[in-house]
Amino acid sequence: MRITRMILGLTAAATFFVAACGTTEEPTSNAAATSEAGPVTVVDSRGKEVKLPHPAKRVAATEWNGVEHLVSLGVMPVGVSDIKGYGQWVSAGKLDGTPKDIGTRGEPSLDTLGSLGLDPVIVTDSVTEGALEQVEAKVPVIVIKGGNAQDPIAGMYAGLDVIAKATGTETKAAQLKSEFEQKLTTGRAEVEKLGALGQKVAFSDAYVTSGSVSIRPYTKGALVSAVFGKLGLETAWPVAGDPAYGLAQADVEGLTQLPDVRFWYIANNADGDPYQQELANNAIWKNLPFVKSGKVRRFPDSLWMFGGPKSMEQFVDAAVGALKN
Structure with missing residues (x-):
């Protein structure tokens, strides 16, 4: 299926989930990406508090913005939807061959998600009624917005920041934002x-x-x-x-x-x-x-x-x- 057709379904979602230069340094392993800190609480795009016993190490993402955020933050995801498609469309956050394919972005496998021992799974807010509850029954879920047409760049930052807090990589997130702002200045x-x-x-x-x-x-x-x-x-x-x-x-x-x-x-x-x-x-x-x-x-x-x-x-x-x- 064309990736463009998949994204087109945003305005009339009939599937489970609907969409939404390389990194400056190589992603570290999941174990090294986060510190052995204490409990973490994040507030996702639903306004819901998601409590984790420690910064997340084993993370999956169903949408590719979440995947790219993780890789850019130095956290290689253990599960990614449509790995082949991701490789064809996303070059800014390359996978290292270790993530497991969790199915399509529109309909990830609940059984696969449940088998990965995830700390959380990252999803976007474009889900059909009842779908989020099905996933949340298997693993903790953090929801980020797929987009924000009122302020697109702020929306991108918001998703990055939530994932960074969940994974204990807030310093890296600040670096990514600073580098991007400098790129805009140079580009202008x-x-x-x-x-x-x-x-x-x-x-x-x-x-x-x-x-x-x-x-x-x-x-x-x-x-x-x-x-x-x-x-x-x-x-x-x-x-x-x-x-x-x-x-x-x-x-x-x-x-x-x-x-x-x-x-x-x-x-x-x-x-x-x-x-x-x-x-x-x-x-x-x-x-x-x-x-x-x-x-x-x-x-x-x-x-x-x-x-x-x-x-x-x-x-x-x-x-x-x-x-x-």
């Missing part, structure tokens, strides 16, 4: 040097269903768009996105609403590229002003659009690289 200086401050960008991905191309605009509320905004680039999309992820829906005809902007997109060789394949000979696509003027750029593969600070650092580099090219 590059954008200014290139004379691109204030330029408009339309970022998207696309997928194919029954032969038809659906386009997914990343509007002002998307995490990637918030990063571009910090670089001094404005979002060109005239449509509003969903309240969690800032994602909208469009088709090729809808692209005619855009003027001659920079049109950037993400694709993946594992799933194909609808812009270069299905739309290559589409008359509407070929006559769009940004296509005719050569302002279409595909970002590098394996940059996770819903990830953590390290993924977003990759988007800073990709944006600056697109401006230079």
Whole structure:
């Protein structure tokens, strides 16, 4: 199943869970990642207190933002949903081959979760009614938000901080945030040097269903768009996105609403590229002003659009690289 289709289910969840440069140092082992401190209490996105007898060492995550947060914090998860897909889409937090696959992100295996001796499992807040209770009956659960279109970067930090407190890695979390803020500062200086401050960008991905191309605009509320905004680039999309992820829906005809902007997109060789394949000979696509003027750029593969600070650092580099090219 295309990863883009899985994320599209955010607005109409019918599954168990719905979605949501490398690390500066190699992740340590689970035993070394946390100290032998006393009990830990975290307040998750539900406002629920989750009490752990010690900083978590054996942790699983069903969504890839949680997985990336763990790896970036130096805690290699013992369980990850859809490990193959994670490897195809997330390059900022590489797994070391030890995590066990716990099933799909939409429907992780309860039996597998129950067999791993987990301290907690990290899930996102997009769960169908009753699903959370089923998991919580097996293992302790910490819930983080998948996204926050009102303040995407703050939402990313909030998830990172909860996981850091649960795992005793708060110092590392502070370092990750500081490095990301510095990356934004450096990136904005590059954008200014290139004379691109204030330029408009339309970022998207696309997928194919029954032969038809659906386009997914990343509007002002998307995490990637918030990063571009910090670089001094404005979002060109005239449509509003969903309240969690800032994602909208469009088709090729809808692209005619855009003027001659920079049109950037993400694709993946594992799933194909609808812009270069299905739309290559589409008359509407070929006559769009940004296509005719050569302002279409595909970002590098394996940059996770819903990830953590390290993924977003990759988007800073990709944006600056697109401006230079």
